[in-house]
Amino acid sequence: MSVEKRIAGAQLQPTFLMANVEIVATYELYNINRTKLENLIHRIFEPARLEIEIMDRFGRPVVPREWFLVPLFAIKEAVERIKDGTISGFVYDPQKAKLVRRPS
DSSP states (O other): OOHHHHHTTGGGOGGGTTSOOOOOOOOOOOSOOHHHHHHHHHHHHGGGBOOOOEEOTTSOEEOOSSOBOOOHHHHHHHHHHHHHTOGGGEEEETTTTEEEEOOO
């Protein structure tokens, strides 16, 4: 599925905070299971998860779990570490605003 198709109608979806979306970067990864990739990204950036509750278009409260407060350079580094296979040793540190080695 293309990025453009995925964000179509974003302003109607709680996943996208009921707002329009601006694409700031795209990445191509090959031979990676999308579900496993999403779970990996959620694990790495968990410390920076945005805790927010919004109302959907029907007035029901929704807590989106897909949003993280992370600078673009940290995302780029994470993508490179996913590509080279070194990501499993890292986690995001929101105090330092960067990926750091996972504690043993």
